[in-house]
Amino acid sequence: MTMSLLAVGSVAFDDLETPFGHREHVLGGSATYFSLSASRFHPVRIVAVVGEDFGPEQMRVFDQRPIDLTGLARVEGLSFHWKGSYGYDLNEAKTLATDLNVFADFRPDLPAAFRNSPYLFLGNIDPVLQLDVVRQMSIRPKWIALDTMNYWIRGAQPALLTVLKEVDILLVNDAEVRELTQEHSLIKAYRKIQALGPGILVVKRGEYGVLLFTPGGIFAAPAYPLESVFDPTGAGDTFAGGFLGYLASVERTDTTALKHATLVGSVMASFTVEQFSTERLEQISQDEVRNRLSLFSDMIRVEDL
């Protein structure tokens, strides 16, 4: 049995506008960023759908990496397309267009060989589909992680609450966890999340870093400070990929492993935002990852007071 990390999510084309430039029809989607990041640390299996416009040029990005595309369906029509723009502070995307295209009829169908994957990441899609994926698993994964967004928290809460009962690790941003729990205090919000299912809560705060809540305590990590940020698209999915890919690779979820995973995820995300789309994420060497991890560790280290 391959110890793979199974990820379900979107593979898409993006149009991106930032104060520093723009790109049209570039590779995007949560499963794309996630798998490019996670596969640095652990083999990944993708379940997603693309259209006829998704050709060899795009497929090539996944080549030479431990990413199993058996579950990437290619169907008639156009791929999911998102157009977004960012203001000067880069903290929030303004969605200019969302064309679901083939994604509108996406019903994840796990290849038989994928159903015993020991690690499962449910990317930000309809909670009904996330639940359907969980039910297709032949064995209960060692852990299940889930990402979601306000659109589903508002519009599909019953299904979301049902799938959350199966989830071990919830990854969301601070606005999302506050909306889901109706608690401003993230400490109180974490207690409510625990009661809903997930024992581990990862709160992503963009340029302000990550708060990690575990039964063993809270860990707060800054974002890796960068000289230049070009395009924040995919930062959250890249973080999730590094975080979960690292956890799968060490086969542990104790507090130390979770803290290290937070640093790994943050460092991976820092590469993604330095260029548009997956440009930087595709190019980085293992040495660059290692060096930045080492710099980051130094940056947050404090001698005992």
Added chain:
Amino acid sequence: MTMSLLAVGSVAFDDLETPFGHREHVLGGSATYFSLSASRFHPVRIVAVVGEDFGPEQMRVFDQRPIDLTGLARVEGLSFHWKGSYGYDLNEAKTLATDLNVFADFRPDLPAAFRNSPYLFLGNIDPVLQLDVVRQMSIRPKWIALDTMNYWIRGAQPALLTVLKEVDILLVNDAEVRELTQEHSLIKAYRKIQALGPGILVVKRGEYGVLLFTPGGIFAAPAYPLESVFDPTGAGDTFAGGFLGYLASVERTDTTALKHATLVGSVMASFTVEQFSTERLEQISQDEVRNRLSLFSDMIRVEDL
């Protein structure tokens, strides 16, 4: 010579509205929060002005602490008054009223005994007055720290740039440093700040913590995570008080001392925001400060990857 930390700033009355309640005519002002916080670690001397409405009840708050009020002028008229409200996210105050009152004619006049203070904090007042304070010093302090705001960055930039040449430690929030330097990247902004004078930059980011820039590198610290936040008023001044009071007490400004000062300032600020006005800050014991510092150190500690 007493090794005191001299602070110039405001002592005021505040009206405060938050989603969790409101208070009227309570003690406020930058020098108030600063001195209550800093005096836990080092003797403080205040230079400020109050009106006839500032009576024994208010003075009592400073009693029994190493706070020298020789430089607190009491003049005809009413004290500075600020009225502000906060929305649910508590991140930004909306100013409803600012009555300068006696503060409008404030010209800091340092008592002779204050002029040789080895440490100087220039609170957020008109840069012309900050410069005037620097010129009244009989010896060059070991370090000078300065706080400012967008109002002065826009309206009094020449004076601000002049006083910054004398400053060693600049404490501002991220919007302020970006406006002052016209740089979005805080790393690039720090280089411009260094060229303006201060070698040390402390970027306060509210609930997202602090970024510390020193010639020895960057240090990123989260805010101390709290169960309940009632009133963020004074958090920045309390941070500055803890940060600079600690630095004065250890008589060092190396990177380790600056990191520790960041933790101390963050912990002090975490107390302030748990109650309205200075209520909590007045009451905390040295044990509570020590315990929270220890919890905070644990929270950000990571074993080597």
